[in-house]
Amino acid sequence: MAKIELNRNPFIENALKSRYPQLAVFIVMLVGYIFAILAGLIGTPVGSHNFSIVFVWIAWWAVLILVAVPFFGRGWCAVCPIPLPGEWLQRGAMLAPPNKRPKWLNLRVPKMFRNIWLQNISFLLLALFSSVLLTTPNITSIVLAAMLFAAIGLSTIFERRAFCRYLCPVGGFIGLYSQTAPIELRIRDKQACVKCEGKPCYNGSEVGYGCPWDVFPGGLTKNTYCGLCMECIRTCPHDNIAVNLRPFSADLAKPTTRMDEAFKSFIMLGSAMIYAGVLLGPWGMLKDAAYNVGSNSWFVYAGVFLAIIFGVLPGLFSLGIYQRQNNIAFKQRFASLSTALIPLGMMFWVAFSLSFVLTNASYILTALSDPLGLGWNLFSTANTAWQPMLTSILAPAQTLALVGGLIWSARTAQKAANESWTSSMPVIVYCFLLTSVMLWLLL
Ligand code: SF4
Ligand code: SF4
Ligand code: SF4
Numbered sequence: 001m002a003k004i005e006l007n008r009n010p011f012i013e014n015a016l017k018s019r020y021p022q023l024a025v026f027i028v029m030l031v032g033y034i035f036a037i038l039a040g041l042i043g044t045p046v047g048s049h050n051f052s053i054v055f056v057w058i059a060w061w062a063v064l065i066l067v068a069v070p071f072f073g074r075g076w077c078a079v080c081p082i083p084l085p086g087e088w089l090q091r092g093a094m095l096a097p098p099n100k101r102p103k104w105l106n107l108r109v110p111k112m113f114r115n116i117w118l119q120n121i122s123f124l125l126l127a128l129f130s131s132v133l134l135t136t137p138n139i140t141s142i143v144l145a146a147m148l149f150a151a152i153g154l155s156t157i158f159e160r161r162a163f164c165r166y167l168c169p170v171g172g173f174i175g176l177y178s179q180t181a182p183i184e185l186r187i188r189d190k191q192a193c194v195k196c197e198g199k200p201c202y203n204g205s206e207v208g209y210g211c212p213w214d215v216f217p218g219g220l221t222k223n224t225y226c227g228l229c230m231e232c233i234r235t236c237p238h239d240n241i242a243v244n245l246r247p248f249s250a251d252l253a254k255p256t257t258r259m260d261e262a263f264k265s266f267i268m269l270g271s272a273m274i275y276a277g278v279l280l281g282p283w284g285m286l287k288d289a290a291y292n293v294g295s296n297s298w299f300v301y302a303g304v305f306l307a308i309i310f311g312v313l314p315g316l317f318s319l320g321i322y323q324r325q326n327n328i329a330f331k332q333r334f335a336s337l338s339t340a341l342i343p344l345g346m347m348f349w350v351a352f353s354l355s356f357v358l359t360n361a362s363y364i365l366t367a368l369s370d371p372l373g374l375g376w377n378l379f380s381t382a383n384t385a386w387q388p389m390l391t392s393i394l395a396p397a398q399t400l401a402l403v404g405g406l407i408w409s410a411r412t413a414q415k416a417a418n419e420s421w422t423s424s425m426p427v428i429v430y431c432f433l434l435t436s437v438m439l440w441l442l443l
Helices: 010-017 020-042 051-072 075-079 084-091 117-128 137-157 162-167 169-180 190-195 231-235 259-280 284-291 296-321 330-338 341-360 362-369 391-419 425-442
Strands: 183-187 241-245
Touching: 010 231, 020 051, 020 075, 020 084, 020 137, 051 075, 051 137, 051 169, 051 341, 051 362, 075 169, 084 137, 117 162, 117 169, 117 259, 117 296, 137 162, 162 169, 169 259, 169 341, 183 190, 231 241, 259 284, 259 296, 259 330, 259 341, 259 425, 284 296, 296 330, 296 425, 330 391, 341 391, 341 425, 391 425
Parallel strands: none
Antiparallel strands: 183 241
């Protein structure tokens, strides 16, 4: 399939160039975000009746993992409210650049942090505490507020969006899976960039800001670190930026060479499997261990969680791909072949989230009418009885997602193996075994 340049359409081009449509969405999102923080603090402590739990962990999560990431990649980051207050403060403006910019420290993030290890750690921290996070409104509020304030703090110390690029626990996995999405932002003509003076898409100009994600759009070959903020469409004086519709997983043809990105795949794959076991499985002891944060059993659970992610999964993978006679260094093969786990991991999350979301979706109607659990009935849906939705299609949909993910990963493994002069078979067998475990856990 050839790429289709969406912003050749004048309506789309104008909508992306103007700051107002995006600002309108941003403000709605920011109001919703602040309301979620307040609801968690002042509303009912019953998670299933509090807006903060229901709208963040059920409604937003469903949209993010089932629609936004698979089809729009970093589409959520394009409208996410978390970096906004910090960015407005950093820029001294809400729209176009002001005449005089505030004097913040504007430091460059130290080189040792310019990778996604901090994002891996922040995600793991949330994952380890997720059982309380997903059920306790005030803990959700604290985490949401902490992310907002961390983004503000980092904006006053470092240049651009340091929080998004290096710390956000959500941004790390969105970036990983955005490589599979059928949408991308790329330049139209390389030569135009070579001749372009001042590179305003990166350095900024009087009409717009340099890339907030510290990316040079002229060199983009993957979606991972482009936050789809659309700023470069506004700053490029040569109309050289295109938003393209493209085949799914186009970026995976270029396997990663980075260990931080490779481990992100294992973290996501392992977390989906552990969540499926803890939240949906029949093992009461496992649930108790995960929920009793701080207890001895929780420490055992946390240790096993980390051992699976950093030991068992990458260890088995390494055993499979280890070969004595291969001119490509093991580390490089490990990183490159881990690219095959990206579609599998995303489909594990889709399959897990279908269960979680369809089981709990009826709470959305309740929380819509009574967001704080105070007995309101704003839209006459407050007394909707809890019932799982679309139960008859759940198992077939999950099987389809998992088997589809396996086939997708097998095809990706073949391409990555060709690049590494090795066989794809061990990776395909590895993916098959993990998919079998996930099918057993979910069905
Ligand atoms: S990286 Fe995180 S904070 Fe930044 S825009 Fe994306 S989801 Fe929001
Ligand atoms: S401003 Fe436009 S033409 Fe210049 S380097 Fe950036 S994308 Fe290329
Ligand atoms: S400025 Fe362009 S390249 Fe940079 S994050 Fe925004 S959309 Fe992506």
